[in-house]
Amino acid sequence: MMMQGAEVLLEQAEFIGVAVIVLVLAYLALEHKEITYAVFFFGFMAAAVAGFYLLLEAPFLVGLQIAVYTGGISALIIFGVLLLPRAQDSSLEIFQTARRRRFGLLLSGAVMLLSAILAFFYPWSDLPPVSPPELAQSLQGLAAWLWSGHGIYVEMVALIMLTALVGSVAILKMMKAEELRPLTTESHPESAGKKDESGSSSAPQTETGEGAKEAGPE
Amino acid sequence: MRLFIDFNYVFVWALLAVALVVIMLAASWILRPHILQNSDKTSTYECGEEPIGPARVSYPYSYFLYTILFVIVDVMGAFLWLLSVSQFRTTEAAVWQMLFFVLLITAGIGFALRMFPQTILSGKETLKLYREGKARRDSQKTEAAQQ
Amino acid sequence: MLIGLGAYGMITKRNLIRIIIGAEIMANGVNIALVAFSVYTEVFTFTGQSLVIIVIAVTAAHTALAMALMLMYNARYSTVDLGEPVVSEGRRHE
Numbered sequence: 001m002m003m004q005g006a007e008v009l010l011e012q013a014e015f016i017g018v019a020v021i022v023l024v025l026a027y028l029a030l031e032h033k034e035i036t037y038a039v040f041f042f043g044f045m046a047a048a049v050a051g052f053y054l055l056l057e058a059p060f061l062v063g064l065q066i067a068v069y070t071g072g073i074s075a076l077i078i079f080g081v082l083l084l085p086r087a088q089d090s091s092l093e094i095f096q097t098a099r100r101r102r103f104g105l106l107l108s109g110a111v112m113l114l115s116a117i118l119a120f121f122y123p124w125s126d127l128p129p130v131s132p133p134e135l136a137q138s139l140q141g142l143a144a145w146l147w148s149g150h151g152i153y154v155e156m157v158a159l160i161m162l163t164a165l166v167g168s169v170a171i172l173k174m175m176k177a178e179e180l181r182p183l184t185t186e187s188h189p190e191s192a193g194k195k196d197e198s199g200s201s202s203a204p205q206t207e208t209g210e211g212a213k214e215a216g217p218e
Numbered sequence: 219m220r221l222f223i224d225f226n227y228v229f230v231w232a233l234l235a236v237a238l239v240v241i242m243l244a245a246s247w248i249l250r251p252h253i254l255q256n257s258d259k260t261s262t263y264e265c266g267e268e269p270i271g272p273a274r275v276s277y278p279y280s281y282f283l284y285t286i287l288f289v290i291v292d293v294m295g296a297f298l299w300l301l302s303v304s305q306f307r308t309t310e311a312a313v314w315q316m317l318f319f320v321l322l323i324t325a326g327i328g329f330a331l332r333m334f335p336q337t338i339l340s341g342k343e344t345l346k347l348y349r350e351g352k353a354r355r356d357s358q359k360t361e362a363a364q365q
Numbered sequence: 366m367l368i369g370l371g372a373y374g375m376i377t378k379r380n381l382i383r384i385i386i387g388a389e390i391m392a393n394g395v396n397i398a399l400v401a402f403s404v405y406t407e408v409f410t411f412t413g414q415s416l417v418i419i420v421i422a423v424t425a426a427h428t429a430l431a432m433a434l435m436l437m438y439n440a441r442y443s444t445v446d447l448g449e450p451v452v453s454e455g456r457r458h459e
Contacts, residue, residue, distance in 0.1 A: 026390050030383060042386050049393050054225055056400045058414050064296050068421055069393070072289040073428050077385060079285045080432045084439050115398075143304030146297075146415045151315045153415070154297060157422045158322035161290045164426035165326040168286050171433040172337035175279060175440045279436065286429045293422045300418075 018051045035081050043074035280338035287327060294323045385431050392424040 025045035032038045046069035053061040147154060297319065306312050399413045399420070 029386055029390065035383070038383065038386065042389060045390070046393065049397060051229075052397050053400060056397075058400050058417075060300060061396075061400065061414060061417055064418060064421060065396075067296060068289070068292050068425055069389075072292045073389060073425055076285050076289060076428055076432055077389075079282060080385075080435060083279060083282060083436060143300050143306075145412070146418065147301050147304065147312060147315060148306055148309075150415065151311075153419050154315065154319055155322070157293070157297070157419055158319045160423055160426045161293060161323050162326040164429050165286065165290060165330045167430050168283065168433040169330050169333045169337060171430075171437050172279065172283060173333070175437055176337055282433070282436065286433075289425050289429055293425055296418075297422075 015055055018048060018055065022048045022052065036078070039074060039077045039081055042077065043070045046070045046074060280334075283330060283334060283337060287330060290323060290327065294320070385428065385435065388431070389424070389428060392420065396420055 022045055025041050025048060029038050029041040029045055032041065047066055049069075050062045050065040053059075053065060298316070301312065301316055304312075396417045399417045402413050
C-alpha cells in the first residue's frame, strides 16, 4: 500500500507540528514559574504525545495514554501540588548553581546526541516498509500478544499495582504517625514512624493557621 | 486508510476548541474598560480586614489515597477493556488469567480501603491534638504576657 | 529528545514536584521511542506497543509512590525544596 504524495507531505507536516507542540509544552512544564501551570502543561503534553501515537499506528495506546496519563497521573501531580501550599511559591528557582546546570546540559546533550546518531545513521531505509494492520485487527493482535502470548507481564503489572497500593498506604500511615509526634523535636531522622501520642503537636487543621502565619512575614 | 487521516476531524475539533477559548478571551479583553489598577483594587476581599499572607490552604492528606486508587483502577480497566474486545476472551486460559489479575488488584484495593481509617486522623485523635495545641498556644500567650 | 529534556529537568530542578514531572517526561519519551521501534522493524510484531502498555502502567505506579514519598518529605522537613549540595551534617534543623 503505497502512499500518495499529498499523504506523505501531510504526515511530515503533522509530525513536525506535533513534535514542536510536545517539546514546547514539555519545556514549559519544566520551566514555568507557577507550578499549577506547569502540571497543566504536562497534562496537555501527554495528550499531544497521544497524537504521536496516532502517527505511529498504535490506536489502543492513544486511548490508554490520554486516560492514564492525562486523566490519572496528571491529576495525581495536581493533587500533590494542591496538598502542598509551600510548593506553590515561586521563589525556589532563583538559586540554581551554574555548575549543576552545566552538568545537566552536558548529560542531556549526550543523550540527545546518542539518539540523533541512532536516528540518522542507522539504515532505517534499508528495512522494507511495513504496512501496519487495520484498526480492529491491530487491537486483536495486541490483545493476543499481551494476554495469551505473554500473559505473565499482565500478572506482573498486577503485582506492581499491589506494591504501589501497599506502599502508599504504609507511607500514609507513617505520615499520620509523624503528625502525632511533638512539633518541637522534628527533623530528627532517628525517630521515624513512632506513633507517639503523648506530646503536643499540630493537627492538620491548626497547621494551616501556622502555615499562613509564617508565610505572612516572609 | 492511515490512522491519523481518519482522525483529522479530531485535530480540526481541537483547533476549534483552542480558537474558541482564544476568541472569547480576546473579545472580553477588547470589550473591557482599561482602567488603571492599584494595589487596593486588586487585593483579595476579606470582609474589610487586611489580608495577611497568601490564601493557600492545605487539604487533608486523606484524599490522596483516592487519587492513587483511581489511577490503579484506571490501569486495570484499560487492561480489561483490551481483553474484552479480543477474540479469545472466552477460552479457559484467558478467563483464569483475567481472574487472577482482577483478584490481585482487587485485593490491593480492598487492603487500601481496609487500612484507610488508619491513615487519617480519627475524630478522637483530632480533638486531642486540637486541645493540646490550644493548651500550648495559651501557655505561650500567658508567657508572652508575663514578659 | 523528550528523554534529554526529562533528564535535564531531573538534574537541575530543585523543586521536588518538577523533578517528578521531569521523570514523567522522560518516561513519555521512552514510550515514543519504543513504539517507533516497533513500527520500523522488518516483521510487524506488537512487541513495542505491548511493552509501552506495561511501561505506562509501571510509570503510573512509580509516580504514585514518588508523590507519596514527596508528601512524606514535606511532612518531615516542611518544604519541597532540595537545597544546595552542601557538605554538612544533614538537613536544616530548624
